Amino acid sequence: MQGARFSLVIISAAILLGACSSVPAPRGEVQGMSSGSREMGQSDTNRVATIAMHSNLQSLYLLMDKLYRRNPAEWKKTAASREDAIQRVRSAIEQRAPWPALAEQRDIGALSLALKPEFAGDRVAAFIHASADMIIVAHNGKTEFFLIDSLDAQHLYNAARNMEIAVWLLASRRNETGKPLLLADDISEAGRNLSFEREFGKIVARLDLLAVFITEKYRRAGISYVQNLLGGSFIQFLPVR
Template sequence: MTGCASSHSTQTNNGGISRLAKSDVDEVIEIHQKAVMRDLKKLMVKLYKRNPNLRYDREIRTIKESVDLTFSRRFDFNYPEYKTIKRPTDIVRLALDEHYQGDRVLAFIVGLRKMLMASYDNHSEFFYLTSIDQQKLYNSARNIEIAAWLLAKNNDKDGNLLILSDSVSDETRNLSYQRLIGRMIATQDNLALIISQKTGRILKTFVVRAASLVFLPI
């Protein structure tokens, strides 16, 4: 009885201290981060279902198991095939390089996940003294737009999409990918605006143009 009471008291105190160390904005940041990561995970599931032959572990795991494994690893997990690549957005570009022979979906999602985490300064918990840059959040939203455009347009030498998503020419249009990606963009944009208003810092806005798809720095 004493041991149980003591354990409960410790848990309550730790939870209370954790809550006291967070502002309302900190909790809003964590909610947005969880939301964008949840949608990124859903996107990975959808892309694997659409591109079953691209999955590197299709012979030993289900799609759910494969996706769960990816997201159970830390965002900075050292994948050997990307170890020489310094910028997360270069992993996204690798996924959509015609000459790449690896799991394109994995590279696309890993690159986006690393890029998104960088926009949160690689934090997964936020407290009073945890800083976050609204410009990085805004830039990450534009980078998602660029990644989505590349996903929809990059073909092999025969004109076939490297990663299938929305639809191909003879199929009924499937807009669920656009809605999911659009929600991720909105999540990052909304949080960038919240932080900008909280800190009084001005956001530098950009228009993504198809003619010059350059990923923005994070």
């Protein structure tokens, strides 16, 4: 009898340990942007667009850091350290300043130049700066949005397609020695590193979602107008005495 009880205790303990080990590890939590008085001048659409823009720029900065780590020869063309090179590119993007190596090119012209095999400058800096500039141009040259601002859904959609094309060119084009323009994702016998593809995918997804959201905003405005007209006649309280 005691042996049976002991076995039951062991089995129960094993089940509890198994249940504990199956609990997923913490993956963080949702982090919203800090609030401020400027929000009073923003609609829901303005706020969504501002958050999406902030997230897309943060994704590009993360990709820049990862690309510099895999391609250290590039940041050496810009600064004495990787951190300094990152800061210089970030400052140029946020101040809407042109990148010198891109010969005053902006938007898709700069993106095209950054992806040419013969480009001799810091390709990481040029690619990230041009990508950010193209996305900002698609948002009417702004990174923060208020009630007086409007966005064109087709421009956002086009920016998403441009980003897809740029990533494909980055992976498929070769330089004069036959190597990829920049080392990014890696699939080998040692393992698979697709972190670059996932981060670029987030940017494309945000642009596409915002484009659909903007389109739905105007469509829903028309539907809401009709609903209000109908509601004025049919959705009313009735007298009870």
